[in-house]
Amino acid sequence: MTEAAVLGFGTVGSGVVEVIDRNQAAIRVQFPEGIHVKYILDLRSFPDSPYADKVVHDINVIREDPEIRIVCETMGGMEPAFSFTKSFLEKGVSVCTSNKELVAAHGPELIALAKANRCSYLFEASVGGGIPLLRTIESSLVQERITAVYGILNGTTNYILTKMAREGADFDATLKEAQDKGYAERNPESDIEGHDTARKIAILTSLVSGSTFRYEDVYCEGITKITAADFKYAKTLGMSVKLLGVSRRDPETLEFHVLTAPFLVSCEHPLYSVNDVFNGVFIHGNMVDDLMLYGRGAGKYPTASAVVSDVIDCASHDGRWITRRWDPEVIEPGDRLSEVRRFFVRTDADSEEAARKAFPGLTVVTADGMEGEFAFVTDRVTEGEFEGKAAGLKLRNRIRFLN
Ligand SMILES: NC(=O)c1ccc[n+]([C@@H]2O[C@H](COP(=O)([O-])OP(=O)(O)OC[C@H]3O[C@@H](n4cnc5c(N)ncnc54)[C@H](OP(=O)(O)O)[C@@H]3O)[C@@H](O)[C@H]2O)c1
The missing domain is CATH 3.40.50.720 (NAD(P)-binding Rossmann-like Domain)
Structure with a gap:
């Protein structure tokens, strides 16, 4: 024994x-x-x-x-x-x-x-x-060059967002219900502000890179600003809002771009169906291509x-060290502002003209009962360009698109 x-x-x-x-x-x-x-x-x-x-x-x-x-x-x-x-x-x-x-x-x-x-x-x-995630990365995928790992890594926030999507409820009421049912802690900050997901995506990035990606270097946004209105638009787009940890390796600079934030996920993406307290993680390797692991992230x-x-x-392996490829050398994060993506944006109605000027290729989005504001999806822009152009608008919210 x-x-x-x-x-x-x-x-x-x-x-x-x-x-x-x-x-x-x-x-x-x-x-x-x-x-x-x-x-x-x-x-x-x-x-x-x-x-x-x-x-x-x-x-x-x-x-x-x-x-x-x-x-x-x-x-x-x-x-x-x-x-x-x-x-x-x-x-x-x-x-x-x-x-x-x-x-x-x-x-x-x-x-x-x-x-x-x-x-x-x-x-x-x-x-x-x-979910047998780390062992999969460290053993089954040891031969791969992993270029992306991303997914739903926090059951509490996924439960809250799933309830908001299904019931059209607002964030505060849903959080309270989750706390009453024991799915969210009395002090939920680490979950809802995204810090728990940030720690996990930092650990995953470190294991994939073999070096240390500090969790303090993960750009982090939580879900506290997501509203029932955002889900109304998401529905008309055939999408849902998910809190994701995302780690991508730039094929040219080889830098890791790592962030935690709410994303709009299309109903065609497998992560769309990861609901309630479940977690789902997508991995892309250069040979194995895409794979996804799904299961209970807590409990x-x-x-x-x-x-x-x-x-x-x-x-x-008593008396022996089991290899873990995670060296103390710290890697610097890639420049977030250079990341290219589309954004879903809601502004006050009187920002329409300025929005059309700033984002000439925008696509207008409408949803029932959402009069009095202007909502649209941008063309693909860098985060830096987006921040510059959106600064002149009366923003109500903006959510990144996945892919
Ligand atoms: N719960 C999950 O589903 C889950 C999932 C993944 C990871 N985790 C992680 O796993 C860890 C444990 O989580 P948990 O949910 O099991 O927490 P928990 O229910 O609060 O259990 C922690 C236990 O450790 C005891 N303890 C605390 N300080 C101690 C000390 N100095 N000496 C001896 N005992 C001490 C606590 O006693 P008192 O109650 O008397 O303080 C409590 O019985 C955490 O890091 C958590 O983030 C949890």
């Missing part, structure tokens, strides 16, 4: 303990010795849990037990998760985590520390929850399943 410990017995951590327990037979097919959870660290005790006897409150109990070979960090946040993780890697104990905040901030440093100590730092669950069992996939990987 390989002995493991789980740090944080919350949603994901309790799922990890259950998945290892309930799926032990499946785990033994890949790793016949089996995996056993010896300790659970948490601030609270869980007297009613069948795993109550494993709960400890002192990290040193786990640190000082030489039998522990793998630790699952499912506490979340920066500290003490960062210090705990370092202390285990320094001892040659592998760490598997769902903590995207820590991975986005210190991923390369922790991978290097694991390598120096002949153990592994794995984080499949940190992006796309239960107790899907996320725990991804953590346990890492646990099995670590158990099968």
Whole structure:
């Protein structure tokens, strides 16, 4: 038996303990010795849990037990998760985590520390929850030159946008309902402002590039300015609004252009059908062409399943470092203002003349009940050109087109 410990017995951590327990037979097919959870660290005790006897409150109990070979960090946040993780890697104990905040901030440093100590730092669950996304990029697509990765990476915002699209409701009311149902946190800022998606697309860009794309360098817009009116127009265009993380490699400069923002997605694009709390990620490789992964981006069992996939990987490679192509060298972001795309734009009615002058190739868009404003789609322009020309208009909103 390989002995493991789980740090944080919350949603994901309790799922990890259950998945290892309930799926032990499946785990033994890949790793016949089996995996056993010896300790659970948490601030609270869980007297009613069948795993109550494993709960400890002192990290040193786990640190000082030489039998522990793998630790699952499912506490979340920066500290003490960062210090705990370092202390285990320094001892040659592998760490598997769902903590995207820590991975986005210190991923390369922790991978290097694991390598120096002949153990592994794995984080499949940190992006796309239960979707086997990172392993696909790192193993199945290792031979590819990946030129684009983009998709829906946050279930909370996708749930809100799906409700707005279906019911014509406004953002604030939909957010409140999502909070009441437990789909959105009481403090939803990280989700609705796009920061969670930005962290995930930064992690994906780093793995695709093999270097570090800092999440602070991701241009980031959230969904708080999206209204029921935007969805009315989207419907007449045969489109929907989705919050996307987008990472594209310029074929000439080889720079990565990375942003998080709401996009209009055509009903012909597979991401259009990724609804509710589901995630969907599109990858374009130079040989494999397009592929898409779809699944639950969060939730107790899907996320725990991804953590346990890492646990099995670590158990099968005990004493060895599992390669993660993510060096500390920081890559500079490509110039966002040079990106070419179309924009959907809503302005006050009295901006029509100025809009027609600024964007002579525009296409007018109308929607029921939307009198008193002027809406249009631009020709393909750079972000820089758009910002310059739109500065003279009384803008109500503008949303990027995907492709
Ligand atoms: N939930 C999901 O679906 C999901 C999906 C993907 C990734 N993640 C990520 O996975 C991580 C965990 O998320 P979660 O939803 O499972 O969070 P959670 O339900 O809040 O669980 C965290 C657990 O860790 C415990 N904890 C916090 N600080 C601790 C400390 N210093 N010592 C011991 N225990 C401590 C907490 O105890 P208290 O409750 O007493 O504070 C809680 O039981 C986060 O990084 C999150 O972003 C979550």
